[in-house]
Amino acid sequence: MSGFTDRAEAALADPILKIAVERTAGTAEAKRGIAIDAFPDFEAARSRAAAIKDHVIAHLGAYLEQFEANAIAAGAKVHWARTADEACAIVIAICKAEGAKSVARSKSMLGEEIGLPHALAEAGIGRVETDLAEHIIQLADERPSHIIWPAMHKTRDQVSALFKAKHRSPHQEETIAAMAESARRELRTQMLNADVGMSGANFLIADSGAVCTVTNEGNAELSLVPPRVHIVTAGIEKIVPSMPHAIHMLRMLARSATGAALTQYTTFYTGPKRAGDRDGPDAMHIVLVDNGRTKMREEGLAEMLRCIRCGACMNHCVVFRQIGGHAYGGTYPGPMGAVLTPVLDGLAPNRDLIHACTLNGKCQEVCPVRIPLPTLLKGWRDKSWREGLEPTSMRAGLGLWAWIATRPSLYRPVTTIAMRVMRLLGKKGWIASLPLAGGWTRHRDMPRPAAQTFMTQYKKARRP
Amino acid sequence: MSARDAILARLKGPSPDQAEADALLVAPERPAVNEATLEAEFLARLALPSVNASHDVVGSMADLPTAIARYLAGQGEALTLCLPPDPRLTACDWGGFTLHDSAAPDEAAVLAIARRGIAETGSLIFETGPTAPMLPNFLALHHIVLLAVRDIAPHLENAPLTGPQPRAHYWVTGVSGTTDIEGAYVRGAHGPRFLHVILLRN
Amino acid sequence: MTRTVALFVTCLVDLIRPRIGFAAIRALEAAGCDVVVPERQTCCGQPALNSGDRDHAAALAKQTIVALEPYEAIIVPSGSCAGTIRCHYPEIFEHDAHWLSRAQAVAGKTWEVMAYLDQVCGWKPKGVTLDAKATYHDSCSGLRELGIKAQPRRLLKAIDGLTFAPLAGEETCCGFGGAFCVKYPAISNAIVGEKADAIDATGADLLLAGDLGCLMNMAGKLHRRGSKVRAYHAIELIAGMGDGPAIGEEA
Numbered sequence: 044m045s046g047f048t049d050r051a052e053a054a055l056a057d058p059i060l061k062i063a064v065e066r067t068a069g070t071a072e073a074k075r076g077i078a079i080d081a082f083p084d085f086e087a088a089r090s091r092a093a094a095i096k097d098h099v100i101a102h103l104g105a106y107l108e109q110f111e112a113n114a115i116a117a118g119a120k121v122h123w124a125r126t127a128d129e130a131c132a133i134v135i136a137i138c139k140a141e142g143a144k145s146v147a148r149s150k151s152m153l154g155e156e157i158g159l160p161h162a163l164a165e166a167g168i169g170r171v172e173t174d175l176a177e178h179i180i181q182l183a184d185e186r187p188s189h190i191i192w193p194a195m196h197k198t199r200d201q202v203s204a205l206f207k208a209k210h211r212s213p214h215q216e217e218t219i220a221a222m223a224e225s226a227r228r229e230l231r232t233q234m235l236n237a238d239v240g241m242s243g244a245n246f247l248i249a250d251s252g253a254v255c256t257v258t259n260e261g262n263a264e265l266s267l268v269p270p271r272v273h274i275v276t277a278g279i280e281k282i283v284p285s286m287p288h289a290i291h292m293l294r295m296l297a298r299s300a301t302g303a304a305l306t307q308y309t310t311f312y313t314g315p316k317r318a319g320d321r322d323g324p325d326a327m328h329i330v331l332v333d334n335g336r337t338k339m340r341e342e343g344l345a346e347m348l349r350c351i352r353c354g355a356c357m358n359h360c361v362v363f364r365q366i367g368g369h370a371y372g373g374t375y376p377g378p379m380g381a382v383l384t385p386v387l388d389g390l391a392p393n394r395d396l397i398h399a400c401t402l403n404g405k406c407q408e409v410c411p412v413r414i415p416l417p418t419l420l421k422g423w424r425d426k427s428w429r430e431g432l433e434p435t436s437m438r439a440g441l442g443l444w445a446w447i448a449t450r451p452s453l454y455r456p457v458t459t460i461a462m463r464v465m466r467l468l469g470k471k472g473w474i475a476s477l478p479l480a481g482g483w484t485r486h487r488d489m490p491r492p493a494a495q496t497f498m499t500q501y502k503k504a505r506r507p
Numbered sequence: 508m509s510a511r512d513a514i515l516a517r518l519k520g521p522s523p524d525q526a527e528a529d530a531l532l533v534a535p536e537r538p539a540v541n542e543a544t545l546e547a548e549f550l551a552r553l554a555l556p557s558v559n560a561s562h563d564v565v566g567s568m569a570d571l572p573t574a575i576a577r578y579l580a581g582q583g584e585a586l587t588l589c590l591p592p593d594p595r596l597t598a599c600d601w602g603g604f605t606l607h608d609s610a611a612p613d614e615a616a617v618l619a620i621a622r623r624g625i626a627e628t629g630s631l632i633f634e635t636g637p638t639a640p641m642l643p644n645f646l647a648l649h650h651i652v653l654l655a656v657r658d659i660a661p662h663l664e665n666a667p668l669t670g671p672q673p674r675a676h677y678w679v680t681g682v683s684g685t686t687d688i689e690g691a692y693v694r695g696a697h698g699p700r701f702l703h704v705i706l707l708r709n
Numbered sequence: 710m711t712r713t714v715a716l717f718v719t720c721l722v723d724l725i726r727p728r729i730g731f732a733a734i735r736a737l738e739a740a741g742c743d744v745v746v747p748e749r750q751t752c753c754g755q756p757a758l759n760s761g762d763r764d765h766a767a768a769l770a771k772q773t774i775v776a777l778e779p780y781e782a783i784i785v786p787s788g789s790c791a792g793t794i795r796c797h798y799p800e801i802f803e804h805d806a807h808w809l810s811r812a813q814a815v816a817g818k819t820w821e822v823m824a825y826l827d828q829v830c831g832w833k834p835k836g837v838t839l840d841a842k843a844t845y846h847d848s849c850s851g852l853r854e855l856g857i858k859a860q861p862r863r864l865l866k867a868i869d870g871l872t873f874a875p876l877a878g879e880e881t882c883c884g885f886g887g888a889f890c891v892k893y894p895a896i897s898n899a900i901v902g903e904k905a906d907a908i909d910a911t912g913a914d915l916l917l918a919g920d921l922g923c924l925m926n927m928a929g930k931l932h933r934r935g936s937k938v939r940a941y942h943a944i945e946l947i948a949g950m951g952d953g954p955a956i957g958e959e960a
Contacts, residue, residue, distance in 0.1 A: 051895065052895050259684050323635060472954070496727060
């Protein structure tokens with residue numbers, strides 16, 4: 044049994060997780076539906092969003108250089124990292140050069156992707172996650188289970204116990220509002236006293252050098268305004284040409300993620316504090332991270348670079364809805380995670396992710412940037428087959444079946460015999476247990492095949 | 508080869524055509540806004556549960572302190588206000604108020620002027636500058652925003668400044684909220700729990 | 710004008726439930742078509758294609774193209790097999806100009822049976838009566854690759870006595886997914902379990918859909934848990950064969 048299968052079966056056996064996933068993804072699905080119905084021509088808007096991203100990806104080098112020049116002109120320092128390790132090393136070096144002892148971090152999936160929390164810990168730099176869900180995850184020493192709601196798998200009782208154990212003045216009353224208030228008290232002083240504020244970027248605006256973050260909690264702004272230094276780590280695909288392009292993407296992002304028209308707080312940061320400004324950091328560093336993205340562009344996964352990390356694909360995925368995010372085992376779960384994880388962590392150990400999909404197409408239907416996720420997953424399956432990663436039993440089975448199926452005159456008698464044998468295993472129309480198809484009959488019955496195949500019956504009926 | 512050069516070498520290609528980028532912006536799909544009734548449209552968005560802001564109307568700047576006193580009294584708050592050093596605000600008569608120009612960690616109320624209101628979303632648009640700090644707007648429990656009716660614009664495309672950008676350009680579309688614990692909505696996760704907009708007619 | 714159409718039976722219908730093939734023929738003939746069943750057809754290759762086995766998928770696609778290309782139209786009683794021919798055959802041969810043009814020609818005239826009857830023939834069943842309450846599941850490939858949604862409903866509405874109970878989550882995958890259901894049985898079971906709950910909750914007598922794979926999955930689950938709901942391919946009812954044995958019932 045693979046790690047994935049074990050994790051998935053553990054998740055299926057967890058009734059609390061099931062409730063949590065339904066509540067989170069089910070609510071998101073319903074609210075998105077209402078928002079999309081109220082939006083004029085969302086299908087055309089999806090095409091436009093995909094076209095904007097494709098335009099950027101086609102000219103990515105030029106737009107990155109434009110962004111870099113404008114960010115530098117605004118006073119930011121721009122760094123480039125080929126890999127996760129390079130990115131972390133750059134961030135740690137900046138922290139050390141600044142003598143930073145504490146970091147306030149606003150939720151960033153790229154930060155998770157490159158292992159920034161771990162790198163900061165190794166460097167002995169204190170880190171406080173300021174998004175409420177990431178704060179819960181940090182206290183529990185876990186990994187996010189959803190890219191929008193990282194702590195959706197935690198119950199209020201678990202959160203209460205965590206806060207009581209770790210907060211300096213925890214809540215007294217057992218209400219969610221009181222727990223949130225406890226986190227507000229705990230995190231506020233830490234954000235105000237941090238040396239460095241860290242964020243990802245939802246968008247990088249090429250023609251101004253601005254970095255855009257969106258939050259509903261306002262924790263990004265509280266994490267990024269008080270500290271002396273603001274460090275951004277952003278995937279190179281986050282570029283858009285200009286503000287109006289970003290505006291279109293923002294309209295798509297919030298509706299697809301939560302069903303809202305916009306997030307509560309949307310901020311564009313251009314360089315550090317200006318002369319006369321009353322607040323803001325003295326220095327702003329932007330680390331542009333490749334970590335497999337140029338390779339994706341070169342190797343048939345360019346469409347995946349359209350992804351704006353809204354989470355709609357996982358909220359609408361029948362598999363994710365059953366097993367939640369942790370079962371996927373990577374930074375990104377759900378359909379987009381199944382496509383990305385083999386890029387980031389290798390195909391061979393993640394073969395299950397590309398197969399644990401019914402190819403039903405719902406994720407593609409809801410994707411705000413029209414990523415053909417099932418096609419990309421099938422592309423991984425092709426590669427896995429080509430590279431000999433698929434199990435011998437599978438290869439032999441499919442090979443034998445295809446050998447017969449490409450010989451119709453052999454196929455007819457062979458299938459006729461096979462169906463006769465199969466019929467012997469059933470009674471009253473159903474087969475309750477079928478050798479070689481235990482995965483089917485463990486959970487459901489198999490209809491007994493007809494006494495004669497269609498082709499046999501048809502030929503008989505047509506014989507004069 | 509530096510990381511920069513290595514990455515850019517793999518991304519070589521034609522420079523983007525400005526016309527092609529512009530063509531992607533023609534007639535964007537967006538919520539319809541009736542430009543004849545911008546104020547009503549804006550207020551309707553402001554009242555949506557997702558934005559959840561209250562509002563008041565004043566006829567002139569002279570009426571602003573009274574309106575704020577009325578709001579704070581209604582909230583059971585003292586007449587204490589974090590006031591940015593904007594001459595338009597400092598020119599008002601703040602008699603009876605305790606004012607400070609920087610926010611304490613537990614600041615109760617802050618006043619700020621929005622440069623624009625956006626009817627499409629009920630958003631308030633701000634920039635940082637010497638008379639416009641950012642932090643107080645995220646620290647205070649009550650975020651009170653002055654917005655001139657003439658500054659309400661229909662769409663988000665009307666929000667950005669042209670030309671050189673300030674350190675921060677930001678859009679506020681409601682109060683600090685979270686659904687991170689069991690999906691339950693809680694106001695005031697980190698920042699303001701209340702958003703109160705005072706519209707200035709004239 | 711009589712149309713000569715080729716029926717692509719599909720391997721599942723051929724082996725498990727031939728009635729669906731005969732129902733398709735009956736309905737097509739009622740709609741004025743001459744139906745031919747080309748001899749050298751087996752499977753469209755979808756299992757190989759979805760497993761990453763491109764070589765065998767291409768071999769089966771070539772065999773199928775050769776068998777089907779002489780005909781005016783190709784009719785398939787399955788959304789996913791029709792989708793494979795219509796949407797994916799051209800992809801398989803994207804780098805092979807000769808086979809690409811042949812694949813495109815076949816793709817362009819391949820139809821799911823209910824879509825063909827409704828959209829092309831403009832036909833409706835006449836004089837068909839069945840007193841029953843049915844619920845309909847939209848199989849994913851037909852729905853999302855071929856846009857099959859209104860067509861079966863229009864045809865089924867012409868059956869006298871047949872009433873409908875809407876299925877909550879009618880567009881949600883049933884968890885079949887071809888090899889998926891045997892590779893990841895526990896996940897598939899959880900999905901089809903919820904689908905069976907939704908079907909039972911409709912209070913319908915009959916479950917209808919347009920893909921035998923999905924129907925076998927749902928009917929098999931319903932039967933295992935003792936549900937009274939009986940499952941048919943929608944074309945069986947449309948062809949006036951809804952009084953015969955349901956999936957898993959002996960004739």
